[in-house]
Amino acid sequence: MVDLDDLKEIGEIDKGGILGLCIKTWALYEEALSFSYEVELPSYMESSGGYPHGRELRKVVVAGMGGSAIGGCLFRDMLRDEVGVPVEVVGGYTLPAYLDEETLVFVVSYSGNTEEALCSFVNAVRKRCLVCTVTSGGQLASFSKRLNMPFVKVPGGLPPRVALPYLFTPLPVILERIGLISSIKEELEESIQVLRRLAEELAPEVPLRDNLAKSSAQTIAGTTPVVFGPYYYSSVAYRLKTQFNENSKTLSFWGVFPEMNHNEVMGWERTGPLHKLISIILLRDRDEAPYIKERIEITKRLVFEKASNVIELYSSGQSKIARMLSLVFLGDLISVYLALVRGIDPTPVRTIEQMKKELRGKYDLLSKLEAEIRSMEKRRR
Ligand code: F6R
Numbered sequence: 001m002v003d004l005d006d007l008k009e010i011g012e013i014d015k016g017g018i019l020g021l022c023i024k025t026w027a028l029y030e031e032a033l034s035f036s037y038e039v040e041l042p043s044y045m046e047s048s049g050g051y052p053h054g055r056e057l058r059k060v061v062v063a064g065m066g067g068s069a070i071g072g073c074l075f076r077d078m079l080r081d082e083v084g085v086p087v088e089v090v091g092g093y094t095l096p097a098y099l100d101e102e103t104l105v106f107v108v109s110y111s112g113n114t115e116e117a118l119c120s121f122v123n124a125v126r127k128r129c130l131v132c133t134v135t136s137g138g139q140l141a142s143f144s145k146r147l148n149m150p151f152v153k154v155p156g157g158l159p160p161r162v163a164l165p166y167l168f169t170p171l172p173v174i175l176e177r178i179g180l181i182s183s184i185k186e187e188l189e190e191s192i193q194v195l196r197r198l199a200e201e202l203a204p205e206v207p208l209r210d211n212l213a214k215s216s217a218q219t220i221a222g223t224t225p226v227v228f229g230p231y232y233y234s235s236v237a238y239r240l241k242t243q244f245n246e247n248s249k250t251l252s253f254w255g256v257f258p259e260m261n262h263n264e265v266m267g268w269e270r271t272g273p274l275h276k277l278i279s280i281i282l283l284r285d286r287d288e289a290p291y292i293k294e295r296i297e298i299t300k301r302l303v304f305e306k307a308s309n310v311i312e313l314y315s316s317g318q319s320k321i322a323r324m325l326s327l328v329f330l331g332d333l334i335s336v337y338l339a340l341v342r343g344i345d346p347t348p349v350r351t352i353e354q355m356k357k358e359l360r361g362k363y364d365l366l367s368k369l370e371a372e373i374r375s376m377e378k379r380r381r
Contacts, residue, residue, distance in 0.1 A: 001221055002343050004214045005207050010340045016347025018247065019336050021162050023203055025329055026195035028162075031155070032169035033188050037177075039152045039170065045130070045178055057104050057130065057180060060087045062171065063095065063120035064108035066352070067160030068134075070242065071168030072108060073235035074328070078321050079172065080232065082181050093119040095127065104178070105129040108167050110160035112138020115365055122369050125149070125376060134170050136163075139366070143373050147380065159347060161246055164328070172321075187319035194317040194326050202333050213330060216311050217337035220279045223308045225338075227254040227331075229283030230292045236283055236324055240331035247346040248338040257295050268303045275306040281334075282312045283327050 002009055010019070060083070062072025072089040079087060090096065093116050099105065105124040109117035112135035121143055124131045133144045136156030144151035152174075154166035169188065175181045200206075202213040209215070225244050229237040237254040244252035255264055268275060282296060304310050313330055315323035339346035 001218070002341050004204075004211075004218065004337055004341055007204055010204065013340050013343055013345055014336075014347070015345045016159070018159065018162065018346045019204060019333075019340070021158065022329075022332050022336055023199050025165060025332070026192050026199060028165035029169060029188065029192050029195065029325075032165045033173070033185070033192070035154070036152065036170040036173035037185075039150075039174075041132075041150050041174065041177060045132075045150060045174075055101050055130070057178070058085050058102040059098065060085060060104045060106075060175070060180070061095070061099060061124075061129075062087070062089045062106045062108060063091070063117060063124065064089075064106075064167075065091050065114050065116050066242070067162075067164065067246075068108045068110050068114065068117065068167055070161070070235065070239050071164055071171060072106065073238060074168055074324060075171040077232055077235045078324055079175070079181060081320075083175065085180065090120070092116055095120055095123045099124065099127045099129055101128045101130075103127075103129040105131050106134060106171055106174075107131060107140065108134040108171075109138070109140050110136055110154070110156075110158075110163050110167060112136060112140035112142075115359070118143065118369050119365070122372050122376075126372075132174060134167055136166075139369075143369075146373060146377055159246075159349070161243065161332075184321065187321040190317060190319050191322040191325045194322045195329050198316060198326060198329055202330070212313075213333035214337050214341075216281075216313070216334045217341050219309055219311060220281075220334070220338055221341050223277050223279040224250065225252045225279045225281055226307075227252065227281045227283065228260060229254075229256060229327075230285070230288065230296075231256045231259065233283050233285075233324065233327065236327045236331070239328050240281065240283075240335065243332055243335035244338065246349055246352075247332075247335040248342070249344050250338070250342075257292055257299070261295055261299060265299065265303050268306060271306070276308050278307045280304045280307045280310045281331075282310065283331075284312050284314045285323060286314060 076087045107121045131149050133151040135141050136154050152170045172184050227237045227240045234256045241252045241254040316326040317323050336346050
């Protein structure tokens with residue numbers, strides 16, 4: 001195993017420099033907060049109090065894949081107690097039948113070239129939804145400009161999963177600007193302060209014995225991490241599972257309380273030797289409701305005792321947004337340190353790229369979308 005306190009060695013392994021980028025997550029949120037309030041929205045979105053073109057907004061949907069979808073999942077979980085309309089995240093080529101003129105659809109793709117996101121964009125326009133895109137460029141930026149759709153242009157050049165602050169922040173801010181939620185600026189500002197403080201505690205210069213992210217990574221190394229959180233943190237648990245996949249290049253699984261108490265616990269009864277290869281990561285909160293806290297404690301005693309080890313990660317901060325983003329940040333760093341302790345460069349995602357390359361050109365989806373955009377353009381003239 002690599003010594004995580006050997007800064008020279010971990011610097012050599014981390015060729016893409018993802019550790020430094022992750023530590024600076026707070027700065028990306030700061031930047032994203034200011035551009036999200038400044039981005040130009042059409043007057044019908046900005047001033048109408050949620051009634052663009054006289055239509056009431058009754059649903060919000062975020063369409064995207066992978067690192068571009070997770071911001072939508074966090075947004076959905078954070079706002080579940082605040083926004084009075086359903087918020088759903090969809091990934092894939094088609095959109096649900098319920099989408100209509102009263103639906104606000106955010107299409108998010110960091111590269112702007114993900115075919116599923118481009119299909120969602122065209123489908124959403126076809127269904128006459130109110131569409132807003134979030135992208136660093138690519139075809140999605142071009143389609144948005146050609147159809148005169150509002151779009152948030154975010155800075156490019158990062159791995160999409162690192163660009164989470166750019167892809168997440170515009171969603172709640174635009175909802176606030178439309179008038180669907182009350183101000184969330186203070187909560188986002190608190191989150192930035194919390195992440196800034198955590199960045200100091202978890203920095204590469206802080207030795208393993210005092211560094212929760214490094215010590216957790218070292219404990220997990222050699223096992224398969226399985227993440228559980230309460231249902232309202234499902235997006236955080238899922239984010240951590242995907243970060244283990246993409247950064248640490250390891251299999252990982254996830255689940256939520258209380259659902260796992262109704263099925264998955266049975267799978268632990270007869271695992272054979274498998275349970276000894278599993279690290280349990282529990283996402284915790286100091287203000288858990290008693291019915292969640294008790295479940296977690298009982299599950300630890302009845303089930304997780306069999307695992308190789310159990311790591312409990314507590315959120316920091318006051319607001320729900322800060323608490324969720326603090327756990328995301330801590331998890332991101334654990335996944336990066338886990339790659340490094342295993343001697344793996346966290347940045348490249350070769351198999352994802354190979355998949356996209358092999359699919360490209362297999363069917364003429366993009367030319368069909370291009371033809372459809374052209375005819376939409378003509379109709380709008
Ligand atoms: C994350 C990552 C993938 C992409 C996904 C979609 O770092 O590489 O999960 O986010 O393949 O691509 P984009 O984000 O460009 O739409």
